[in-house]
Amino acid sequence: MGDNRLVRGIGVSPGVAFGPALVVRFDVPDVPNRAVPVEEVEHEVARLREAVNAVVAALEDLRDRVRVRAGAEESRIFDAQIMMAQDAVLLAEIERLIRDNHLSAETAYEFKSLEIRNLWGSSGNAILRDRLADLSAIQTRMLHHLLGKEEEDLWSSIGEPVIVVAHELSPGLTVQLDREHVAGLVSEEGTKTSHAAILAHSLGIPAVMGATGALKRINPGALVMIDGQSGTVLVDPTMAEQERIRAQISRRQRLEFELEAAIEQPGITPDGRSIMLMGNVDLPEEIESAARHRAQGVGLLRTEFLLVGRAVLPTEQEQTDYFLRVASAFPGQPIIIRSFDLGGDKFPAAFRAPPEANPFLGWRSIRVCLDQPEMFRVQLRAVLRAAADRPIQLMLPLVTRIDEVTATREILAEEAEALTKAGVRVARELPIGVMIETPAAVLVADHLAQVSSFFSIGSNDLVQYTLAVDRGNARLAHRFTPHHPAILRQLTTVLAAGNRAEIPVSVCGEMASDPLSCVLLIGMGYTRLSVAPPALALVKWIVRAVPYQVARQAAQTAMNMTSAEEVTACLHEAVRDHIDLRLLDGVAAKGSSD
Numbered sequence: 144m145g146d147n148r149l150v151r152g153i154g155v156s157p158g159v160a161f162g163p164a165l166v167v168r169f170d171v172p173d174v175p176n177r178a179v180p181v182e183e184v185e186h187e188v189a190r191l192r193e194a195v196n197a198v199v200a201a202l203e204d205l206r207d208r209v210r211v212r213a214g215a216e217e218s219r220i221f222d223a224q225i226m227m228a229q230d231a232v233l234l235a236e237i238e239r240l241i242r243d244n245h246l247s248a249e250t251a252y253e254f255k256s257l258e259i260r261n262l263w264g265s266s267g268n269a270i271l272r273d274r275l276a277d278l279s280a281i282q283t284r285m286l287h288h289l290l291g292k293e294e295e296d297l298w299s300s301i302g303e304p305v306i307v308v309a310h311e312l313s314p315g316l317t318v319q320l321d322r323e324h325v326a327g328l329v330s331e332e333g334t335k336t337s338h339a340a341i342l343a344h345s346l347g348i349p350a351v352m353g354a355t356g357a358l359k360r361i362n363p364g365a366l367v368m369i370d371g372q373s374g375t376v377l378v379d380p381t382m383a384e385q386e387r388i389r390a391q392i393s394r395r396q397r398l399e400f401e402l403e404a405a406i407e408q409p410g411i412t413p414d415g416r417s418i419m420l421m422g423n424v425d426l427p428e429e430i431e432s433a434a435r436h437r438a439q440g441v442g443l444l445r446t447e448f449l450l451v452g453r454a455v456l457p458t459e460q461e462q463t464d465y466f467l468r469v470a471s472a473f474p475g476q477p478i479i480i481r482s483f484d485l486g487g488d489k490f491p492a493a494f495r496a497p498p499e500a501n502p503f504l505g506w507r508s509i510r511v512c513l514d515q516p517e518m519f520r521v522q523l524r525a526v527l528r529a530a531a532d533r534p535i536q537l538m539l540p541l542v543t544r545i546d547e548v549t550a551t552r553e554i555l556a557e558e559a560e561a562l563t564k565a566g567v568r569v570a571r572e573l574p575i576g577v578m579i580e581t582p583a584a585v586l587v588a589d590h591l592a593q594v595s596s597f598f599s600i601g602s603n604d605l606v607q608y609t610l611a612v613d614r615g616n617a618r619l620a621h622r623f624t625p626h627h628p629a630i631l632r633q634l635t636t637v638l639a640a641g642n643r644a645e646i647p648v649s650v651c652g653e654m655a656s657d658p659l660s661c662v663l664l665i666g667m668g669y670t671r672l673s674v675a676p677p678a679l680a681l682v683k684w685i686v687r688a689v690p691y692q693v694a695r696q697a698a699q700t701a702m703n704m705t706s707a708e709e710v711t712a713c714l715h716e717a718v719r720d721h722i723d724l725r726l727l728d729g730v731a732a733k734g735s736s737d
């Protein structure tokens with residue numbers, strides 16, 4: 144199928160779909176450059192303020208509708224937009240533009256939006272780029288209002304289920320879609336973390352984003368097939384391809400049905416081995432999803448979102464509140480908070496990080512925290528406070544040296560003492576674990592076990608550092624193989640070190656979410672996995688289908704293989720009698736990072 148009917152993007156909401164394309168252009172309206180006589184300047188300022196009020200009211204209305212349709216977490220997306228629309232600094236600057244340059248309200252608004260767009264768009268920061276969709280949504284609404292244009296109600300005119308194709312999808316538009324009218328979504332902009340992607344996922348609409356060139360290649364009304372897992376879009380499918388996708392859709396529906404049924408079941412293999420399945424939570428939006436999918440706690444609470452894309456560092460109270468909010472969603476279950484894993488492109492604006500030639504070998508993760516005690520101590524205090532009455536634990540990323548753990552312990556002890564002296568209740572004992580993400584950590588796992596309460600394997604980084612394959616490089620994706628014998632050997636070493644020291648060992652990298660890899664891990668003896676919320680049901684379904692003895696045998700055979708491909712083939716062979724592999728067609732993640 145090596146033809147230009149294929150457009151590749153990022154699968155952001157799983158599922159396959161096909162239908163005629165509804166090409167929509169929610170372009171920001173053209174704004175004529177208009178100056179006004181000086182005596183009308185204050186009138187323009189008043190028009191701007193009136194437009195803000197109207198847009199905020201419309202967004203509040205949308206938020207309430209979203210709460211009903213998609214849930215409370217999703218509705219918070221609009222709180223972010225409302226805040227952005229009301230941003231006092233931004234509005235003051237637009238008013239200044241109007242007054243200083245005698246501009247119309249819409250011209251000034253357009254100028255300012257363009258400036259922010261250029262600033263954010265050129266930033267390497269993924270979160271800022273994602274927030275551009277929010278900015279576009281507000282800009283479009285404001286300009287429509289100021290220019291007196293009605294916004295189109297596209298969705299009421301839709302008949303048969305369509306594939307909506309757009310340059311960029313705002314969450315406001317996405318939430319107005321429903322599965323009855325919209326079979327799938329394609330947009331040229333957007334990533335997995337875009338709000339529109341999160342919403343599409345919650346609404347169960349298959350979606351592909353980042354599909355560069357989609358608008359050029361897809362004519363209105365053309366038949367389009369999309370796969371929201373692999374991120375592929377196929378235009379004008381042949382009859383045979385249509386047949387294939389119909390069969391795939393019906394298999395997908397069967398799988399969805401089986402997964403739904405697995406959610407409420409215990410994670411026990413057919414021969415009685417219990418596997419603890421926890422959730423990875425990156426953003427507040429995912430708390431609800433992890434709880435709904437019955438995660439047994441949070442095995443990896445990423446905290447970077449508290450920093451990235453913000454001008455000021457989060458306060459101790461803000462962090463404490465967030466940790467307590469997560470803990471209250473999983474009463475009595477463990478919450479493993481990972482300290483800030485900054486580095487690479489993940490640096491907050493409040494932070495002046497020097498440019499580096501090799502950011503992934505540079506000032507990252509625990510190294511940054513230990514070098515920036517004023518930031519680290521605030522986070523540690525928040526963890527200590529939140530852990531006073533909750534089974535909260537702390538996890539350190541990218542540890543390569545024992546002293547990184549012991550230094551953290553010392554700081555923690557100091558902070559615990561200071562808080563206690565100040566009359567603040569803190570955790571009496573806070574388990575501190577380390578992420579095993581580098582070959583160095585694997586090789587000294589026995590030493591690390593002496594100073595750690597638990598291990599958690601970050602397979603995304605472990606694969607990257609072991610195989611010298613950049614986890615984000617699409618060109619090397621085929622080389623990013625968690626089934627490489629070098630990884631299998633390390634997985635065995637770490638588990639053995641953990642077992643000898645009698646500390647729990649879990650896997651929280653993407654590998655744990657992959658259907659075949661999770662069988663391998665269970666067969667090796669792992670009994671704790673932490674996976675992204677959407678993968679919880681799938682992993683549970685596999686656990687319940689493949690007997691531990693089968694997994695064990697497969698893992699033993701795999702250990703003698705000399706290539707990742709052989710390992711994968713061996714796992715395939717082992718599970719085929721227990722699960723209908725055709726159901727997983729297109730579902731299997733590669734165990735990669737993103």
Ligand code: PEP
Nearest residue numbers: 601602603604651652653
């Ligand atoms: C990992 O490296 O596997 C991991 C879980 O951490 P992150 O993906 O956040 O680097």
Ligand code: MG
Nearest residue numbers: 580601603604
């Ligand atoms: Mg990592």
